[in-house]
Amino acid sequence: MIHYEDLPLDQCVVLGPVTLSAEEVVDFARRYDPQRFHLSDEGARDTYFGKLAASGWHTASLTMKMMMxxxxxxxxSLGSPGFDNLRWLRPVYPGDTLSARVTVTEKRLSKSRPEMGLVHFLVETLNQDEVVVMRLDTVSMVARRETD
Structure with a gap:
């Protein structure tokens, strides 16, 4: 297991990759985000996307899986109190290959729970052209290997 002590400030790791298929995009959209541009090329034709595009929530879910x-x-991980500044910056399309660049931006020991620390991450999801398609700031509660 990777503990709080194993995550130095400014550490940056690249995780993945994962490639999306059209079937996965449509399956996710049918279950969780059934907007027309996530369901078919035809439904997306006259939209900003122009063709079938993955839900941002699908991109976020794939990013979470890469992180874990x-x-x-x-x-x-002991969970998370949340995230800030989630931005979907570019569309993700079937055939795109995503990776996650995760940087430790801040960390501190918990004052109330000595068995854990709080680690802030900048998470950037990139496509195969290394273009950032999604960005967020998140906090993870991470177990400590040792307590004082």
Whole structure:
């Protein structure tokens, strides 16, 4: 497990990649975000996207999976109190290959729970052209290996 102590300030890791298929895009949209531009090329034709595009929530879900499974060992996560500044900056299309660039921007020990620390991450999801398609700031509660 990767613990609080294993995450130095300014550490940057790139996780992934994962490639989206049209079937995955449509399946996710049918279940969670059934907007016409996420369901078919025809539905997207006269929209900003012009063709089938993945839901931003699908992109966020794939990014979360990369964050939890993309390291050499799992993160000793104890959950998260939330995130800020979620931005979908560019469309994601079937056939795109995504990776997640995750940077430790701040960290501190919990005052009320000595078994954990709070780690702030800047998360940037990139496509195969290294264009940032999504960005967010998140805080993770991460178990400590040792307590004082």
């Amino acid at each position: 499974t993309g390291r050499e060992a799992p993160l000793a």
